[in-house]
């Protein structure tokens with residue numbers, strides 16, 4: 051499949067009082083129309099900074115983003131601000147964990163939605179209003195007229211997230227970046243929002259980048275997965291391969307810590323320790339301090355990426371950096 055979004059060698063440095071800190075390093079991925087890529091990892095792994103870097107939403111004074119971000123072959127990283135705003139409104143949209151931060155508390159939902167429509171589509175007046183109502187219906191809000199007159203605080207978390215999705219969809223984006231879109235919601239509502247995203251994707255062919263720490267959400271939604279740890283992608287694979295044959299010890303740990311419904315004991319295994327901050331990455335593998343497979347070399351030399359067939363890649367010394375072809379033969 052021809053990639054719609056192509057991110058290559060993306061690195062992001064933050065200027066801090068302690069100097070320059072690299073929070074995302076050499077991240078690459080591709081995404082085709084209608085596909086969903088999951089970016090998973092614990093908090094502090096660089097998932098959100100990756101998406102904000104792709105959207106170029108980080109403050110220029112604080113962050114330096116390097117690498118290439120192509121949409122339909124057009125390089126976004128060198129676009130002027132004005133051109134970029136057009137892309138951001140019309141081709142790539144983003145939704146966040148807490149819609150309350152993105153909605154303005156003092157304006158009615160209808161006004162905010164129509165404002166987004168006016169900005170992104172050029173439609174005005176009655177046309178903008180009609181589209182706003184249609185979008186609210188599209189995201190499963192049946193009392194759309196009434197919703198138009200509500201203020202954000204009058205809505206439940208699930209309804210607010212539906213409104214945010216309607217707003218993101220107002221420009222019919224080709225790519226939707228969703229950063230923990232259901233994390234703040236309870237399980238039933240979470241399932242409804244995920245279903246809604248899938249349905250919109252099916253209807254419109256939207257490509258989705260889904261950032262989550264929840265492997266259940268990944269299993270439900272994604273075609274392929276990039277596992278991030280301490281600013282790097284440590285493993286990537288199609289979703290089935292990742293669950294059936296994980297290679298990286300971190301991926302294995304995440305899978306073990308994910309409670310299985312079939313697991314009678316419902317025991318929660320968690321990986322001891324925490325994601326290190328950049329000052330504590332050390333010389334070798336960034337996962338070394340938490341890895342039960344750690345070897346001498348792991349402390350000294352950063353592991354190279356090993357490929358297992360075309361679609362699975364893992365950054366770990368266990369595989370020696372040589373190309374393996376046994377992608378589906380277990381770990």
Ligand code: SF4
Pocket residue numbers: 298299300335336337338339341342343344345348353365366367368
């Ligand atoms: Fe563990 Fe070594 Fe692999 Fe890092 S390189 S994940 S420490 S085995």
Ligand code: MG
Pocket residue numbers: 093097098
């Ligand atoms: Mg985050």
